[in-house]
Amino acid sequence: MSTREKTSAGKHLTNILTKGYMDLHQKAAGGSFCVWIAINVPAEIFAGFENVVYAVPESHSAMCAGKGIGAAMCEKAENIGYSMDLCSYARIDIGNATDGGKDSPTFGLPKPDLLVSNNNNCSLLTKWFDVHHREWNVPHFIMDIPFCYEPQKAKDHTYIIQQIRDLIGLVETLSGQSFDVDRYTEAVHFSWEGIRQWKRFLDMARHTPSPITAFDSFVHMAPFLTQRGKPVLSQHFSLLADEAEKRIADSDFPVPNETYRLFWDNIAPWHQLRSMSKRLGQLNANIVGASYTSCMGTVEGSFGLYEWDEKDPFDYVARTMNAYMCPHGMELRHAAMKQVIEDLTIDGVIFASNRSCKPYSITQMDQQKQISEQLGVPAILIEVDHADVRKYNEENAFVRIEALLETIESRRNKGHI
Amino acid sequence: MENLLSGEKRQMLTSTMVAELIQQAKEKQVVGCFPLYPPVELFSSMGLLPVVLWNLKGSIVNLETSDKHIQQYACGIARELAQFAMSDTGEMLDAIFSYNACDTLRNLPEIFDRSNTLAGRNIPMFRMHLPQVDRSQCNPEEYLENEVVLLIHKIEEAFNTKFSKELFYQMSKKYFIMRKLCCESEKLVAKGLLTFESFCRVVLSGYALPVETHINHLKTLIDSAKTDQCSMEKKVVISGIMPPPPPVIQALENKNMRVVANDIASLSRSYAYNPEPNDDPIAFYSDLYARRFPCTTLLYTSDARKDAVLDMVSESGAQGVIFCGEKFCEHEYFEFPYMKKQLNERNISTLFLEFSADDMDHIEAHITRVEAFSEMI
Ligand code: SF4
Ligand code: SF4
DSSP, X not given: OOOOOOOHHHHXXXXXXXXXXXXXXXXXXXXXXXXXXXXXXXXXXXXXXXXXXXEOHHHHHHHHHHTTOHHHHHHHHHHTTXXXXXXXXXXXXXXXXXXXXXXXXXXXXXXXXXXXXXXTTOHHHHHHHHHXXXXXXXXXXXXXXXXXXXXXXXXXXXXXXXXXXXXXXXHHHHHOOXXXXXXXXXXXXXXXXXHHHHHHHHHGGGSSSOSOOHHHHHHHTHHHHHSTTSTHHHHHHHHXXXXXXXXXXHTOXXXXXXXXXXXXXXXXXXXXXXXHHHHHHHTTEEEEEEHHHHOTTOOTTOOSOOXXXXXXXXXXXXXXXXXXXXXXXXXXXXXXXXXXXXXXXXXXXXXXXXXXXXXXXXXXXXXXXXXXXXXXXXXXXXXXOSSOGGGOOHHHHHHHHHHHHHHHHHHHHTTXX | OOBTTOHHHHHHOOOOHHHHHHHHHHHSEEEEEESSOXXXXXXXXXXXXXXXOOSOGGGOSXXXXXXXXXXXXXXXXXXHHHHHHHSGGGGGOSEEEXXXXXXXXXXXXXXXHHHHHHTTOOOOEEEEOOOOSOTTTOOOHHHHHHHHHHHHHHHHHHHTOOOOHHHHHHHHHHHHHHHHHHHHHHHHHHTTSSOHHHHHHHHHHGGGSOHHHHHHHXXXXXXXXXXXXXXXXXXXXXXXXXXXXHXXXXXXXXXXXXXXXXXXXXXXXHHSSOOOOOSOHHHHHHHHHHHSOOOTTSGGGHHHHHHHHHHXXXXXXXXXXXXXXXXXXXXXXXXXXHHHHHHHHTTOEEEEXXXXXXXXXXXXXXXXXXXXXXXXX
């Protein structure tokens, strides 16, 4: 992929993330009630309060990994007894907490007043937040989201809404602030606007060659995690989508000789974004989409935008609870991938088997078979750890990726594609 | 290909589950259940044999089938379960039941279902979501009630059977007796009158047996207890998902260590809370799940766990705690450093052993460490 200057969206991203972390620290230092959340916790809830801020440890860990300090921070957790087999996000975060964020690019995160995990994200995350809960004696609210093997059931939807209301009640009690449903509704509206722009951006990948890469979406998804419920979300994503549109108009493509259009399944390999995209570009291959960044604003079984009638924010938030990280069953994930393979004219799929993330990875061997045997789309499984570079071997990964490209090529030669 | 059960190794393993199951499957329809705390009373009361698919190492020949579906960084328990459910042994199952526990297990029902369907075996898959909310923050009782009711309907439909309050009461009574006998035998182990090894063998064998047979085995075990003074003088507690393999237990007992209590998910965490018999499954399971002995796999019991384990250690007078880690089990591994710290601050020694699917290859190393630990305490 060609090396590109930092675009306006790239600069905007740096600004909003920097400002976001500065605001977070300042407000927390100034007495705001600070909540740490899992990425699947609907952060818009906190906008319903006058003075509640939220931080997302997973996003912070991803940033540390992207800056190349993931492994060093993991080691800090390992040094106090946490196994190297645990998720690298968790190890980075626990490592970071050992010295108050000394090496973090954002000076860590302000200490929380409340932890909110979501076991559909993964149950590991609940255990991870329990570490802080015990160490700092901070309350921990577990959002218990039933796993969907089938589209979300009404009983589960009701159960989720009940928990959202319980969480609101808890924040009211702990923070001494009142919840304002209008502010919450407005925040959900801002997120919804942002999601629509995000989908517009991702849809640009339908164009051949694609004006975007999955690596762009990995980098730019951060505001989704840290700026939910804010107007800046749609501003940023519309800037991003506009830029992609312009690239089509200017025939300025990240992989100009795009020969292989690939799809990525799993969390981004944060420590490899630059080198992997560069090396793929040299092979005329473009990962044009990823399940990880396609599931925002969707419901299980599809990467399509889940339309909101802008009426009941509780209903909408509970319904889209299974978005981030595709935390739902294998058949639903397969259905979504099947559709996207058609929509984006995908030539091959890379299943990144992620040692750190069992919720995302454990069905991949079966999914890989389904994709290649049922859909006839070549697919490979490569070994990755999304945030711990020590568990990644670039050469092994690329041997498989190159084999995938050869398979695609040979199928083309035989007239299969 | 790992061959877990070849030659000598096979002799070292305890499970006779397959033999028992083959026998049982001739008489009853078998529901394979995972993970450890399924509503066994309910299945039994409806004329089925619930078999908890745990402790399967001795019931499988290798992990070949599992390795085609599940990465090797899943824990050994899950891989063995997958091997069991998707190879010939799985043919003994007439249905599979699962509830939500860890991130690995939540993915297995569909993998099993797909594999069974491809193999031409269409067996019912029952599921239940066990609420994990903290009961001081949310009230999940209505949700749980509904889950129990739905499960009853699904069983009735799949097996053309009818739920009966009376039979449920009878079964809850039998399981009450079984759990009570487990507690009694545990006390005999604590006094050194039964070996921990024989205790584990009998308690774990119950996972594949009708409760009536299990009760008989437990009574026989209790009757076999020694009456003379115990010679094992070092007191330890063992904690983990599974007890260590028999050779490690033998080494421990040979080194004069007495297991005065256990915090093992497949042992004490399963039977320590014993709800009174009841004819109402909703009330029964609301009580059972809300008040279970804390377990790392039940997210809502996390706060109670530290005190429960520390109380166990102090009440039993244990000098050391042996943690048996199931490699790749996040639920346990996030708590080990904390529990270790808490115990060490109270001058309780700790030993950490890690077991995995191929643990029989490292058995000597584990035995050496156990022996060294016995010198320390
Ligand atoms: S990376 Fe996977 S295991 Fe880790 S916190 Fe996220 S969902 Fe959980
Ligand atoms: S041992 Fe841990 S990881 Fe394995 S199945 Fe049990 S809870 Fe899951």
